Every structure is written in structure tokens, then in C-alpha cells.
Amino acid sequence: MSLKLQVFLFSSLPFILAILLLKSSFRSSKSQKNLPPSPPKLPLIGNLHQLGSNPHRALQAMAQTYGPLMLIHLGTVPVLIASSVDAAKDIMKTHDIIFSSRPHLNIPDRVFYACKDIAFSQYGDYWRQIKSIAVLHLLSNKRVQSYHQVREDEMVVMMEKIRKANGSTVNLSELLITLTNNVVCRVALGRAYEGRKFKDLLERLMELLGCFSVGSYIPSLWWVDWLSGLNRKADKVAKEFDEFLEIVLDEHVNKHVDGVEGRDLVEILLDFQRENTRGFRLERDMIKAIIVDLFTAGTDTTFTSLEWTMCELLRHPRVMKKLKQEALEVGQGRSLITEDDLEKMPYLKAVFKEALRLHIPLPMLVPRQSTEDIKLQGYDIQSGTQVLINAWAIARDPSNWEEPEVFEPERFLKSPIDYKGLHFELLPFGAGRRGCPGIQFAMVVNELILANLVYKFDLALVGEEDFNMCETNGITVHKKCPLLVSATHCS
Numbered sequence: 001m002s003l004k005l006q007v008f009l010f011s012s013l014p015f016i017l018a019i020l021l022l023k024s025s026f027r028s029s030k031s032q033k034n035l036p037p038s039p040p041k042l043p044l045i046g047n048l049h050q051l052g053s054n055p056h057r058a059l060q061a062m063a064q065t066y067g068p069l070m071l072i073h074l075g076t077v078p079v080l081i082a083s084s085v086d087a088a089k090d091i092m093k094t095h096d097i098i099f100s101s102r103p104h105l106n107i108p109d110r111v112f113y114a115c116k117d118i119a120f121s122q123y124g125d126y127w128r129q130i131k132s133i134a135v136l137h138l139l140s141n142k143r144v145q146s147y148h149q150v151r152e153d154e155m156v157v158m159m160e161k162i163r164k165a166n167g168s169t170v171n172l173s174e175l176l177i178t179l180t181n182n183v184v185c186r187v188a189l190g191r192a193y194e195g196r197k198f199k200d201l202l203e204r205l206m207e208l209l210g211c212f213s214v215g216s217y218i219p220s221l222w223w224v225d226w227l228s229g230l231n232r233k234a235d236k237v238a239k240e241f242d243e244f245l246e247i248v249l250d251e252h253v254n255k256h257v258d259g260v261e262g263r264d265l266v267e268i269l270l271d272f273q274r275e276n277t278r279g280f281r282l283e284r285d286m287i288k289a290i291i292v293d294l295f296t297a298g299t300d301t302t303f304t305s306l307e308w309t310m311c312e313l314l315r316h317p318r319v320m321k322k323l324k325q326e327a328l329e330v331g332q333g334r335s336l337i338t339e340d341d342l343e344k345m346p347y348l349k350a351v352f353k354e355a356l357r358l359h360i361p362l363p364m365l366v367p368r369q370s371t372e373d374i375k376l377q378g379y380d381i382q383s384g385t386q387v388l389i390n391a392w393a394i395a396r397d398p399s400n401w402e403e404p405e406v407f408e409p410e411r412f413l414k415s416p417i418d419y420k421g422l423h424f425e426l427l428p429f430g431a432g433r434r435g436c437p438g439i440q441f442a443m444v445v446n447e448l449i450l451a452n453l454v455y456k457f458d459l460a461l462v463g464e465e466d467f468n469m470c471e472t473n474g475i476t477v478h479k480k481c482p483l484l485v486s487a488t489h490c491s
């Protein structure tokens with residue numbers, strides 16, 4: 001070694017040592033972070049292998065060991081799981097603003113026009129604008145109210161089909177899907193698009209949203225989604241939906257309708273586009289993304305909650321009898337129970353709350369993402385951490401509910417607990433800024449249909465000896481087998 005090099009190395013030694021020391025102190029300050037407890041994970045896949053086909057159930061069991069705030073790894077992505085009232089409240093109320101973004105996910109990105117929809121767009125100005133349009137103009141109580149005729153028409157059509165079956169087996173699941181699709185179609189697009197094609201398209205879209213995208217959780221393996229055909233499938237569905245919506249939009253642009261009552265949601269969105277209010281221009285892709293959102297967020301969830309409620313009623317004849325009694329008292333021999341009557345049906349409301357408690361259509365809500373480093377219940381949560389609220393586990397937690405596994409609507413008759421996002425024991429619609437804006441839209445359909453089905457028919461289960469309550473494993477958790485019933489017209 002030359003003398004020059006020796007002098008250089010010797011003189012730079014303190015500098016090199018300082019860098020090494022700094023690096024190691026940085027690493028140890030990182031490792032000194034107080035992270036939430038984590039189950040052991042495998043390289044690359046993290047804890048994915050432990051989720052099984054019903055992640056909400058697997059995560060409930062894991063939380064028994066690791067606690068109500070645990071940090072798991074889905075692939076290489078750290079995901080915070082909240083499984084208690086306090087943890088959910090801290091995330092969705094106390095620190096709601098920090099946890100109000102959504103993670104960037106491959107499939108929603110492809111089908112919602114680069115997440116220009118409400119449900120998957122990142123927290124920020126754009127989301128604020130479109131969410132307020134949804135809350136104030138598309139899904140407000142007044143707007144929902146204005147579509148009462150659509151709901152009543154569709155209900156009458158469904159009841160007529162059941163009546164005509166004359167006691168023979170009807171696939172109630174199928175009828176309820178058709179009804180909710182038709183209601184959303186007529187409200188959003190101005191008319192029903194019946195027939196298999198649209199229904200298939202919607203089903204394929206929902207299936208895709210429930211698919212696991214490797215690239216979203218193991219970014220280095222993004223190419224697997226191409227190899228497996230998932231990206232191609234998503235692009236195909238997105239293209240077909242886009243072609244369909246282009247036709248719908250063109251039809252609307254060519255017929256301008258005056259007056260607010262009864263206008264469909266596409267018309268209202270096109271008005272916003274024309275008016276260009278608040279310096280915010282609603283582009284065509286944004287309108288299409290919002291419409292796709294209303295279908296994906298509004299149809300499957302609504303139908304699922306009705307289907308599970310009906311299941312629980314058929315399993316519990318005592319509750320069915322009590323609800324029928326209430327319906328008969330309110331209906332007083334009239335041909336139908338109307339939406340105005342629903343306020344006089346406290347037991348009906350209790351039945352829905354109880355069914356939504358036991359069967360949350362989106363058991364872990366929609367994933368959120370933190371936008372800042374934060375301390376939560378003493379733990380350090382890094383900015384960019386994905387967050388899942390296990391609302392399903394919270395709704396069955398014995399520390400919140402007496403005999404949580406029992407279907408007992410009466411518990412809600414003497415309790416102020418509601419599902420509107422103020423009581424963190426019951427979160428089927430989420431809470432806080434990202435909470436569901438479609439509660440009123442969904443629940444008025446649900447209550448009207450159930451009240452009238454129970455009022456007009458005696459329903460009995462067909463085929464299944466013991467009730468099959470198996471769940472599907474998509475984004476919305478519904479009953480695995482269709483609900484087959486026989487319905488005898490009562491009057």
C-alpha cells in the first residue's frame with residue numbers, strides 16, 4: 001500500500017466510523033419503535049397463508065393471541081388490524097383524518113378509471129369534492145325519498161313473481177339480486193337494464209374486486225397478475241363497462257330533462273359537469289367511475305344484507321312470527337305496507353340491526369391507509385400503513401354483547417345502538433369521513449321489501465334440512481347456497 005493511500009485511509013477513518021455509528025444508531029432508533037404485536041411471518045408471503053377462505057374469522061382468532069391492534073403482513077405490505085371498539089374509535093374518530101386514505105390497489109385502479117371513484121380514491125381535494133356531491137346531491141335523504149315510486153314498482157314486480165309461483169320453490173336470492181340491480185339501475189341510469197348481459201357484467205366486476213392481486217401485496221411480483229390473466233380479465237370487464245356507460249351517457253346528453261324530482265343520477269352528474277361549480281370540473285371518466293362505484297358499492301351489499309336477514313328469520317320462527325304480527329298491525333289489511341309505515345315498525349328495525357350485527361356484508365369494511373406517522377394506543381404506526389377494521393369481530397365480541405352468537409333482535413329494542421357510525425360496537429357501514437354515504441338508500445329498500453314479504457306471504461325454507469349458513473369468500477360475504485323458499489300468499 002502506498003504511503004499516500006495509508007495517510008488517506010488513516011485520516012478518513014474517523015469520518016467512516018462516524019457514518020457507521022450514525023447508520024447503526026438510525027437502525028436502532030428504527031428498531032426501537034414500539035410496533036404492535038405481530039404473528040410470525042414467512043418470507044415474501046408474510047401472513048397470507050394464515051388467512052384461509054374467511055379472513056375475518058382467521059383474524060378474529062389471531063387477535064385473541066396478539067391483541068386488538070396487531071400488525072400483520074399481507075405479502076410484503078404491513079397491515080394494521082383493529083379488532084376492538086377502542087381501536088376502531090381511535091382510527092375512525094380520534095385520528096380519522098390520518099386514516100382516511102385508501103391504499104393503491106391494482107384491480108380498483110383498472111376498473112374505476114385509475115380510482116376516480118369515491119370508494120377507492122385517495123384522501124384529498126378530489127375525493128372531498130366527489131364525496132360531497134354524493135352526500136348532498138346523489139344520496140341525500142331528499143333524493144332517496146324522491147325515488148320511492150321506483151322502489152315500490154320493483155317490489156310489486158317481485159311480489160307478483162312470488163305470488164305466481166303459487167307455493168312452489170322460488171330462488172329468493174335471485175329475486176332479491178334482480179330487485180336491487182333494477183332499483184340502482186333505474187335510479188342511477190334512468191331505466192332498468194334487464195337481461196343476463198348487464199347482470200353478468202356486474203357479477204364479473206364484483207368477482208374481480210374480490211380477487212387477490214399478487215402485485216398489490218408483493219410489488220416485486222407484479223408480473224404474476226399478467227401471467228395469471230387477472231389483469232387481462234380486469235381490463236376486459238373495465239372495457240365492457242366503459243362501452244356500456246358511453247352509450248348511457250350519450251343517451252343522457254341528447255335528452256336534457258328539467259326539474260329536479262325523479263331525475264336520475266347520471267343527469268344530476270351531467271348538470272355538475274355543465275355548471276362547472278366551485279372551479280371543479282367533473283370529467284366524463286369521473287362520472288363513469290362514480291356510476292360504477294354506485295353499482296359495486298350499492299347493489300351487492302344491499303342484496304346481501306336482505307338475504308342474511310331473511311335467512312335468520314327463517315331459522316328463528318319466533319322472531320318471524322313477532323315481525324309478522326307487527327306487519328299485520330301496521331298494514332291493517334291494506335294491499336301493501338308503504339314507506340311511511342316503516343317508522344311505525346320498531347321490531348323490523350331491530351331485526352335488521354341484529355342481522356347486520358351478525359352478518360356484516362363487508363366484514364372488514366374497505367381498507368384504509370395512514371398518511372402520517374402516528375402513535376396509536378402506545379404503538380408506533382408508520383405513515384402508509386394499510387388498516388383493516390375487523391367490524392365482524394367487534395360485532396361478535398362478548399365484551400360488547402351479551403351472548404353475541406345468538407340472534408336476538410330484542411337487544412336493540414332497549415338499546416340506543418345504531419349502525420350509522422356513532423356506535424363503534426356496530427359498524428356495518430363504517431364510520432367517520434370514509435363512512436358509507438348510502439345507508440339511507442340501502443335501508444329503505446331493505447325495510448320496505450322485508451316488511452312486505454313478511455306481510456303478504458308465509459315463507460318456509462325448501463331443500464336444506466339443516467340451515468346452510470356457509471359464507472362465500474369475495475369482497476362481499478354472502479350466503480354460499482342460494483336461499484330457496486316456498487311462499488304462500490296470505491291474503
Ligand code: HEM
Nearest residue numbers: 118119297298301302365366429430431434435436438442
Ligand atoms: C347494506 C348496504 C351497504 C353496506 C353494508 C355498505 C357498507 C359500506 C362500507 C363498510 C363502506 C366503507 C366505510 C369505511 O371505510 O369506513 C362503504 C363505503 C361506501 N358506500 Fe356503502 N354500503 C351499503 C350500501 C351502499 C349504497 C346503497 C351505496 C350507494 C348507492 C353505497 C355507496 C358507498 C360509497 C360511495 C362508499 C365509499 C365512501 C368513501 O370512501 O368515502 N353503499 N359502504
